[in-house]
Amino acid sequence: MGTLQNLSTRHPIWTLIVVVLVVGFAWLILAPWPPGLEQAMGRKRVFLNAILSGITLGALYFLVASGFTLVFGLMRNVNLAHGSLYLLGGYIGYGVVEVTGYWLLAFPVVFIVVGALGLLLQHQVFRRMEGEELRQTLVTIGISIVLADLMLWYWGGQSYQVLSPSWLSGPMTLPLISSLRSNGEAVYLSYPQVRIAILAAAIVIGFAMWFVLNRSRLGMLIRAGVDDRDILAASGVKIQYVFLAVFAFGAGMAGMAGIIGGTFQSLSPGEDTRFLLASLVVVIVGGMGSIPGAALGAVIIGLAEQIGLVYAPTYSVVFTFLIMAVVLAFRPQGLLGAQR
Amino acid sequence: MADVMPTTAPGKLILLERIPPPVWVIGLVLLVMPAFASNFVLYQIFGWSFILGMIALSLMVLAGYGGMVSLIQMTVGALAGYVVAILGTSGVTDISLGWPWWLHIPIAILIATLFGTLVGTLAVRTEGIYTIMITLAIAAAFFYFTRQNYGIFNGYTGFNNVIPPRLFGIDWRQSVPFYYLTLGCAALSYGAVVWMARTPFGLALQGVRDNPRRMSALGFSVTAHRIAAYAFASVIAAVGGILLVWQNAQVVPGTAGIPQVIDILVIAVVGGLRRPIGPFIGAIIYTVLSVFSSDILHAFGMSGERFKLVIGLGFLAVVFFSPDGVLGLWEKYKARRDENRDPLLGGGR
Numbered sequence: 001m002g003t004l005q006n007l008s009t010r011h012p013i014w015t016l017i018v019v020v021l022v023v024g025f026a027w028l029i030l031a032p033w034p035p036g037l038e039q040a041m042g043r044k045r046v047f048l049n050a051i052l053s054g055i056t057l058g059a060l061y062f063l064v065a066s067g068f069t070l071v072f073g074l075m076r077n078v079n080l081a082h083g084s085l086y087l088l089g090g091y092i093g094y095g096v097v098e099v100t101g102y103w104l105l106a107f108p109v110v111f112i113v114v115g116a117l118g119l120l121l122q123h124q125v126f127r128r129m130e131g132e133e134l135r136q137t138l139v140t141i142g143i144s145i146v147l148a149d150l151m152l153w154y155w156g157g158q159s160y161q162v163l164s165p166s167w168l169s170g171p172m173t174l175p176l177i178s179s180l181r182s183n184g185e186a187v188y189l190s191y192p193q194v195r196i197a198i199l200a201a202a203i204v205i206g207f208a209m210w211f212v213l214n215r216s217r218l219g220m221l222i223r224a225g226v227d228d229r230d231i232l233a234a235s236g237v238k239i240q241y242v243f244l245a246v247f248a249f250g251a252g253m254a255g256m257a258g259i260i261g262g263t264f265q266s267l268s269p270g271e272d273t274r275f276l277l278a279s280l281v282v283v284i285v286g287g288m289g290s291i292p293g294a295a296l297g298a299v300i301i302g303l304a305e306q307i308g309l310v311y312a313p314t315y316s317v318v319f320t321f322l323i324m325a326v327v328l329a330f331r332p333q334g335l336l337g338a339q340r
Numbered sequence: 341m342a343d344v345m346p347t348t349a350p351g352k353l354i355l356l357e358r359i360p361p362p363v364w365v366i367g368l369v370l371l372v373m374p375a376f377a378s379n380f381v382l383y384q385i386f387g388w389s390f391i392l393g394m395i396a397l398s399l400m401v402l403a404g405y406g407g408m409v410s411l412i413q414m415t416v417g418a419l420a421g422y423v424v425a426i427l428g429t430s431g432v433t434d435i436s437l438g439w440p441w442w443l444h445i446p447i448a449i450l451i452a453t454l455f456g457t458l459v460g461t462l463a464v465r466t467e468g469i470y471t472i473m474i475t476l477a478i479a480a481a482f483f484y485f486t487r488q489n490y491g492i493f494n495g496y497t498g499f500n501n502v503i504p505p506r507l508f509g510i511d512w513r514q515s516v517p518f519y520y521l522t523l524g525c526a527a528l529s530y531g532a533v534v535w536m537a538r539t540p541f542g543l544a545l546q547g548v549r550d551n552p553r554r555m556s557a558l559g560f561s562v563t564a565h566r567i568a569a570y571a572f573a574s575v576i577a578a579v580g581g582i583l584l585v586w587q588n589a590q591v592v593p594g595t596a597g598i599p600q601v602i603d604i605l606v607i608a609v610v611g612g613l614r615r616p617i618g619p620f621i622g623a624i625i626y627t628v629l630s631v632f633s634s635d636i637l638h639a640f641g642m643s644g645e646r647f648k649l650v651i652g653l654g655f656l657a658v659v660f661f662s663p664d665g666v667l668g669l670w671e672k673y674k675a676r677r678d679e680n681r682d683p684l685l686g687g688g689r
Contacts, residue, residue: 078469133469134409138609138659141602145652153646273598277480280473288470314488321481325462328474332465 048189050310051303056195056264058302059202063257065279065286065294066209067250073226073289074246076133077126080140082254083276084147089114089255090262090271091151094160097259103165106259111252118251122244144272152269159268162259168194198260205253209291222246226289281320285327287337296335370523379515385631387518387587389623390526394580396608396619397526398573401533404613405542406569407549412459412475414604415482416574417581418596420452424582425499425591426492432499435492441505445582452578453571460570464563479601487593498592502585513586522583526620529576533616536572545569599648606655612665621666626651 029051068082092113093106121143129135171190213219221242224232233239261267261275278301286297301320308316327335374382398413427444430436437444459478463471486493504512504521512521536542545565547555552562585591594600603626611622629636633647662668 076469078473135659137409137469137472138605139656141605142652142656142659145602145606145648146656149646149648149652153649273480277477277598280477284470284473284477314490315485317484317488318481321477321484324474324477328462328465 045189046310049191050306052189052191052195054303054306055299056199056302057306058299059199060257060261060264060298061275061278061282061302062202062206062295062298063260064254064275065282065298066206066291067253068279069283069286069289069291069294070209070222071247071250072283074222074229075126075243078133078137078140079121079247079250080137080276081121081144081147082250082279083272083274084144084151085114085118085251085254086258086261086275087151087267087269087272088117088147088258090162090258090267091155091160092255093259094162094262094267097162103163103168103263106162107256110255110259114255114258115248115252118248119244121251122247126247127240127243144276148269148272151272157269159266160262161266162262164194164263168197172196192264195264198264201260206291206295213291218242218245281324284324284334287334290334290336293334293336374516374519382519383515383587385624385627387515387522389620389627390522391580391583391587391623392604392607392626393611393620393623394526394529394583395577396604396611396623397529397533397616398577398580399604399608400611400613400616400619401536401573401576402569403608404615404618405537405545405549406566408463408566408569409472409605410460410463410475410570410573411472411479411601411605412456412463413573413577414581414601415479415596416452416456416459416577417584418486418591419455419482420448420578420581421502421585421591421595422486422493422499423448423451424585425502428502428505430499430502432494432497435494436499441507448582449575449578452581453574456574456577457567457571460567460574463570464566476598476601479596480598483593483597486596493593496593498590498595500590502591503589504586513589518587522587525579525583529579530616530620532576537616541565541568603651606651608665610655610658610665612667614664615667618665618667625654625666629654 029048064082064086068079071077071079071082089110093110096106096109097103125139125143126136129139170193172193174189174191174196211219213222221232221237224237225239225242229239257275258267261271265271282297282301283294284297285300286293286295300323304319304323305316308319312319331337370386373386377386395413395417398416399410402413403409424444425432426435427437427439427447428441429438439447459475462478463474466474486498487496489495506512510517512518537546544555544560545568548560548562548565555565556562585595588595607622607626608619609622610625611620612618629651630647633650637646637650658665662672664671
């Protein structure tokens with residue numbers, strides 16, 4: 001933690017402000033609110049719900065955006081069909097759950113199917129136009145138009161919801177005080193179990209990705225490829241295989257995120273662009289090509305969206321884009337992006 | 341300027357001699373079109389093509405001359421349309437202010453241009469694909485904002501009954517006047533772009549596209565040229581947007597929804613981003629396909645709803661085989677024909 005110490009000695013005032021903010025935020029979440037505060041900001045339960053929904057939504061955004069940012073970081077390839085892969089994964093997952101009745105089974109099936117589609121895309125489309133960024137972008141736009149219409153054709157315009165399994169449905173009680181009864185007894189917050197499970201899964205997946213990237217040979221290759229693709233290729237690594245693996249993984253992640261999105265929200269035409277935009281904003285805010293950046297950006301955007309939805313419903317969508325504009329104006333490479 | 345459509349530089353008669361004969365023919369055909377084309381063709385196909393072509397032309401200016409693919413142009417146009425509806429007259433009487441046309445139209449163009457320039461200022465901080473993503477995200481923000489804001493933009497329903505003013509006693513929404521109005525505006529903006537590309541500014545802009553570092557070493561401000569290009573393109577997009585709103589007589593959030601924003605890119609790319617005529621070719625292909633798609637699809641035994649599929653596949657094919665669009669195909673064909681010709685004697689070998 002030497003870097004943290006460095007940071008705090010270099011910017012003592014900023015560090016103090018951040019610490020005060022973090023402590024104040026922790027107090028807002030953990031302590032029962034005094035009546036004056038409840039009057040000013042509404043019930044604590046509403047606030048806690050907004051925070052938790054924001055974080056769980058951030059978890060979903062992270063799952064979608066992590067593949068996007070990884071693909072971009074390695075191949076400098078903006079896959080604007082990423083949202084379509086998300087929606088396709090959701091639809092296929094819905095079908096699997098409907099047919100077999102096993103929610104968990106949908107994940108490997110979707111990962112394999114959408115991942116295979118990703119392999120196909122990388123092998124047949126992107127390899128042919130390596131280095132032509134604009135052309136790749138245009139092709140992915142074309143693919144997303146075609147995929148969107150094919151999905152509309154097959155699944156129609158209605159919205160679907162993936163049924164969560166019985167062992168995940170229903171609420172669970174969290175060790176967070178939502179209010180105090182008149183006799184001083186604390187009332188604890190209850191929250192949908194499935195969302196907490198998804199949050200936990202996203203954290204596990206995030207750490208697993210971090211581990212693979214930083215501690216394994218494949219991760220070493222990927223990081224080397226992000227830094228300098230040409231030198232890596234020149235040193236004898238079959239970089240096309242690394243590309244294929246990363247693209248398939250990113251596509252598979254987007255597909256699995258589709259099942260999760262279909263479970264706690266719904267699947268309908270138009271969700272593909274919504275999640276494409278969400279991933280765009282998340283990676284712009286967090287920094288292109290950075291997994292921790294995607295996590296940070298996802299949580300910020302998720303929180304901004306949900307808190308905005310509760311406290312300023314008309315302009316909640318605008319908040320996210322405002323954050324993006326501010327980040328762009330002051331730190332164009334994103335919060336955790338590398339300076340290029 | 342309509343009589344010398346589609347190539348002219350305002351005020352330079354000498355240039356007229358350099359215009360090749362096919363252009364004269366096309367201009368003449370476009371001018372006498374109302375004599376033999378039906379009202380539907382004039383209004384729905386040509387009127388719409390000219391409008392979409394103008395908005396795509398503003399993208400072509402940025403992408404072709406400036407090297408910046410901006411997806412904000414449709415939004416700039418829609419904003420101009422919104423301002424016309426808000427300041428002028430519309431069916432929503434409690435929001436519309438009912439100002440006269442000579443006031444609200446210039447203000448609409450001005451506001452939309454300011455907006456486009458502002459977005460440009462933000463977007464030029466980034467390069468290449470980042471520009472696409474940022475402008476796409478801002479366009480999405482505008483769409484959601486207009487859909488949720490009821491005080492100014494009247495939310496989901498938008499404004500209906502936004503019609504052009506009755507100037508010179510002509511109802512400009514009739515097919516023939518509207519055809520000439522859009523033709524005139526399209527010709528003017530085409531001429532303006534051709535002229536701009538030859539001015540010192542236009543040449544410097546193309547220099548910035550090709551090598552920003554060298555241009556900045558020569559003392560040109562790269563950022564200023566790029567932002568100025570956004571401002572110039574925004575004016576064209578704003579005029580196109582106002583015409584589009586008049587044609588539909590309404591402006592709603594969906595006027596600049598994500599699919600519409602993407603459509604402008606599709607039109608410009610399919611036509612070709614290298615030359616100003618490309619967007620208009622793309623627009624005509626797009627409108628013909630969208631108007632007759634159900635008939636075409638029925639002919640192949642498919643349902644008429646699959647229009648987007650046709651557009652998407654066509655777009656994919658163009659991007660795959662000819663990154664320079666239909667114009668690129670034409671140039672390839674010409675190059676091949678010239679290759680086969682004997683350089684001394686002419687004719688085939």
